[in-house]
Every structure is written in structure tokens, then in C-alpha cells.
Amino acid sequence: MGSALGARLASAGHEVAYGSRTPEDRTGSVSQTDAVQGAELVIIAIPGTAVLSTLEGIGEDVLADRIVLDVSAAFTPDMALAYPNDSVARRVQTRFPRARVVKSLNTMNVSIMVDPLASLSQATVFVSGENQDAKAAVKGLLADLGWTTESILDLGGVASATATEHAAPLFFATYLALQTMRFNIAITR
Numbered sequence: 001m002g003s004a005l006g007a008r009l010a011s012a013g014h015e016v017a018y019g020s021r022t023p024e025d026r027t028g029s030v031s032q033t034d035a036v037q038g039a040e041l042v043i044i045a046i047p048g049t050a051v052l053s054t055l056e057g058i059g060e061d062v063l064a065d066r067i068v069l070d071v072s073a074a075f076t077p078d079m080a081l082a083y084p085n086d087s088v089a090r091r092v093q094t095r096f097p098r099a100r101v102v103k104s105l106n107t108m109n110v111s112i113m114v115d116p117l118a119s120l121s122q123a124t125v126f127v128s129g130e131n132q133d134a135k136a137a138v139k140g141l142l143a144d145l146g147w148t149t150e151s152i153l154d155l156g157g158v159a160s161a162t163a164t165e166h167a168a169p170l171f172f173a174t175y176l177a178l179q180t181m182r183f184n185i186a187i188t189r
Ligand SMILES: NC(=O)c1ccc[n+]([C@@H]2O[C@H](COP(=O)([O-])OP(=O)(O)OC[C@H]3O[C@@H](n4cnc5c(N)ncnc54)[C@H](OP(=O)(O)O)[C@@H]3O)[C@@H](O)[C@H]2O)c1
Pocket: 001, 002, 019, 020, 021, 022, 026, 044, 045, 046, 047, 048, 050, 054, 071, 072, 073, 074, 105, 106, 107, 108, 109, 110, 111
């Protein structure tokens, strides 16, 4: 996810830094703390169950009031929802109240995230978060990834991230039925 989103955003003119636990083994990456320290917006693209501990390691003062775009999903080892009554995004917002957390892009495969309408006539991308400026910035990034204004559905506050994180079983059931990950949820009315 990180490399696919990063490459697409870089091609749209953004300066992208990749944070890694082992930057010495990953050409072109820096430490997670260095990546966050220089960033206007941080994309969390790691396993959902590792997000809180990773952010603890980076530190509250480094994270500060940055916009945090959380695209993660959190599963147990047997692929059940790790937080059946909660979400990664809400947990991060609660633990780091200064950070401006936005949940988005988590309801689809990465191939659709970076190429939303190339093969799909309709597609919806959900956005959840408390801070309007942060959501506006994320919607700008979504536009850079190719999402139209009409395809973006703002669900409201960060509590609504639970709904999209809990769409993961629907995603996997659909994948098993279709045998492809090139599909997306489309909300029509
Ligand atoms: N792939 C998709 O299409 C897709 C779709 C929707 C949502 N998501 C969610 O988006 C997130 C990223 O997906 P992905 O497919 O890119 O995941 P991934 O390949 O499994 O992991 C991405 C990176 O996270 C770091 N990482 C792995 N385990 C970690 C741990 N225990 N603690 C801290 N960092 C760890 C690794 O980077 P370093 O080794 O360099 O630190 C790894 O390269 C996940 O939460 C996933 O569920 C993915």
C-alpha cells in the first residue's frame, strides 16, 4: 500500500517520504520518526494491530497535530476483526487527541485506490474524521489519486470509521465469490 500510494502521489507532484522499521534494508526509506517529522500528512499503511504501538514509538510530540490518514485494517491471526466494537482510527484519535485522524480508502484493494475509475463505472470512497480541514486535505489527496468529488462520501466523525473497518468481512466474502480484488462498493440512491 505504502509504495503504491506513494508512487501515485509522487507522480501527482507530492513529496513523499517512506518510513520503515528497517530503513537500512529498504532503499529509499527513512526511519518512521524521520518520515513523520518532515510530513504535513502521515499515511498509516501498516497492519492495523501494529498502528498504536508504532505511533507510541514515534511519540506524541513528533506526531503532534499532523493530519493522519489511516488506511489500515486490523485482523486477528485467524482473520477475524481485531476490534469488533471499535476501530483503529478511533483508537488513534483517542490516544493522540492532537492528531487529526482521517479514515479513508480502507474498503478496497490498493489497485482500486490508486486507479478508482479506470475499470469501474461507479465507485465510492468513504471518509471519516473529526477535523474538517484534515478531511478537506484528504479529499484533495483522493482527487490526486483519481477520485471524483461525487465518488467521495463523507460519513462524519471518526466514530463512523468503525462502520468502514467492519466492512472487511464483506470485502473478503466478495473476493471469494468473484475471485478478484478489482471491485469496489458503490453507494447509489
Ligand atoms: N493491500 C491492500 O490492498 C489493502 C487494502 C485495504 C486496507 N489495507 C490495509 O492497509 C495496511 C497496509 O497494507 P499492506 O498490504 O501494505 O500491508 P503489508 O504489506 O503487510 O505491510 C506494510 C508494511 O508495514 C510494515 N509492517 C509490517 N508488520 C509490521 C508490524 N508488526 N509493525 C509495524 N510495521 C509493520 C512493513 O514495513 P517495514 O518492514 O518497512 O517497517 C510492511 O512493509 C494494512 O493495515 C492493511 O490491512 C490494505
